Amino acid sequence: MASVLLRNATRLGLARHLKGNRVTARTSDERCIMTSRARLEKVLEELQRNPYYDKYAEKIARLQQTSPQEFLQRVEQQEETREKQVKHVIAKYQPSKSAIFPFLFKNVRSSWSLTIKRHYVKDLSQNKYITTPIFYVNAGPHIGHLYSAVLADAVARYNSMLGHKTFLTTGTDEHGNKIKAAAAAAGLPNLEYCTRISQQFREMCDRFEVDYSRFIRTTEKQHCDAVYHFWKRLEERGHIYLGKYSGWYCVSDEAFLSDAELVEQKDSTGKVIKVSAESGNKVEWTEEENYKFRLSAFQDDLKYWLKDENTVRPALYHRTLSQWVEEGACLQDLSITRIRNKVPWAIPSPRDESHSVYVWMDALVNYLTVLGYPNESYKEFWPPTIQIIGKDILKFHGIYWPAFLIAAGLEPPKTLLCHAHWTVDHKKMSKSKGNVISPFEAANEYSDEGLRYFILREAVPQNDANYSSTKIVNVLNSELADTLGNLVSRCAGKAVNPSKEFPDPAKYWNVLQSEVADETREALKSVSKKARESYEEYNLHHVVDAVMSMLHCANKMVAYHEPWQLKKRVDDANSIEELKAVISLALESSRIGALILYPIMPRLSSSLLDFLNIPKGNRTWTNTAPEFSNNDGIKERHIERNNLILFKKIKN
Secondary structure (H helix, E strand, O other): OHHHHHHHHHHHHHHOOOEOOEEEEEOOOOOEEEEEHHHHHHHHHHHHHOOOHHHHHHHHHHHHHHOHHHHHHHHHHHHHHHHOOOOOOHHHOOOOOOOOOOOOOOOOOOOHHHHHHHHOOOOOOOEEEEEOOOEEOOOOOOHHHHHHHHHHHHHHHHHHHOOOEEEEEEEEEOOOHHHHHHHHHHOOOHHHHHHHHHHHHHHHHHHOOOOOOEEEEOOOHHHHHHHHHHHHHHHHOOOEEEEEEEEEEEOOOOEEEOHHHEEEEEOOOOOEEEEEOOOOOEOEEEEEEEEEEOHHHHHHHHHHHOOOHHHEEOHHHHHHHHHHHHHOOOOOOEEOEEEOOOOOOOOEOOOOOOEEEOHHHHHHOHHHHOOOOOOHHHHHOOOOOEEEEEHHHHHHHHHHHHHHHHHOOOOOOOOEEEEOOEEEOOEEOOOOOOOOOOHHHHHHHHOHHHHHHHHHHHOEOOEOEEEOHHHHHHHHHHHHHHHHHHHHHHHHOOOOOOOOEOOOHHHHOOOOOOHHHHHHHHHHHHHHHHHHHHHHOOOHHHHHHHHHHHHHHHHHHHHHHOHHHHOOOOOOHHHHHHHHHHHHHHHHHHHHHHHHHOOOOHHHHHHHHHHOOOOHHHOOHHHHOOHHHOOOOOOOOEOOOOOOOOOOOOOO
16 A cells, blocks of 8 residues: 555656646756656556665655656666667677666665566466576586486476476586686686586486476577676666775685685695685685675665575575675675686676676576576566575575676575585595595496485485485385385286286275275375475475385285285185285375375386376376275276386395
């Protein structure tokens, strides 16, 4: 209601200055611009859709009352600028000499709770945009990269099962001095080196069933174009200025750090040096002139964004980020260029070719590029639903990225899902220790699907996960070979089920009268709800726990009723019915288990569902409910064959 009143007041404030049907606004060269009342109404409507309108409606109204001509002139200038296409060739790039809106939008920011209502005409709640971080190509993939990728893929597949339209992106970050150095060490030109390593990340995604919608490389021209457009957007809104910077710079991390982000330690000679508290990498004092982003102006907006506890998950990282924003140590104005001769392997600045765009600003814009930005089509999936990141890049995604977006008039991500790192036998992975785990080499030992399953089953987002070859073998053999695989083989084998039947669960649901059968039925009825709650909390290890608990019940039921003995009593009608009930309940448990685990192990689950002859259209989350309530009569369903080795046991 208050917003409506403000908007009405705004209209009235400007209306007082209208004479007849036209308003004359004079520019600095006394040129007249004639604007009709209808035109003014349209201008006001467009302003009201701006995400910054509510917070500053009163100021806009006052401005209209005191200087309507100047107000209209600024609006006209703004629209003319927006119509100009960004020039994509650096040599022809002609940025404006000053910000277009020095007062109208310079400090205007939004009330994010109302942004969606203003920006989107239709409800896009069914569209889910999910991202991985883009992977830095200074080295090939390790299991930490694999975890980020398969976690994002599992989240996307789960949302697809719910009926949402999903868009999953991943890719590689290819600029910066570390990549230039790595290319030199490999004896390759920069771009050729980037192409080689990027291909390894693409192969990792393809091999481990990461079903991405778009794989981006930041050396693509389309991405460079998007960065230029985004830069101009910030520049036009008055958020970029030229200034001098002096401070501690970490060459390895390619970031300026505040005093609060540094610690002192002794180097190999005993000299006291400053290093990054996060990475442990050495910093050096740097003084230079570069272009800066007014990050310090966005503390209140970041606090507002973080009011919703679901903005950053798990809660541990939400508390960490909220503390950083509250203290403000990370909110100094941010240098978004580097002197080009210091960082030559980067996108040239659209403002000044003697500068390079800061690699993190370049990298973050990729989440817009992949959707087609600045083409209007990007709005179909914007804002990101879930952005998956590692804890080491929380500052960049939790402070810089939302601030950039708010400054550009875009809605920030709905949720950052931040995860911890992987250790190897409880030791940090590092090249010097020689314990970096290649996902390709590990998969050769444990299979592609086995490694994917273990990584998603073992990791807990808020704690570092431990990679142990002994544990991998134990988990895969116990859960995939014994618990799931054995349940299927005992009830689908030729000795027990030569006719390859999958008896109708609705017909045989209540045939078995035993405590273990009751436990199995109760587990089947509750597992979908438990698993969904865990998926919604991003606790995939609990999803697996719920399924394995249900499968253990089913295995106990099979062991108790001994179908191999029931099969021998072919002349006993009761025994035959009991046999069919055991097979039905066991295979129904396998069907539901495969559906729930599909986001975690898509290839193996699909193989099992194919074996059970489950139609492709019956593989949604709705189908994870048991079929005992089906009243459509007896379904004639048969399994594909009698012999299925679901997961081959790994030898110790």
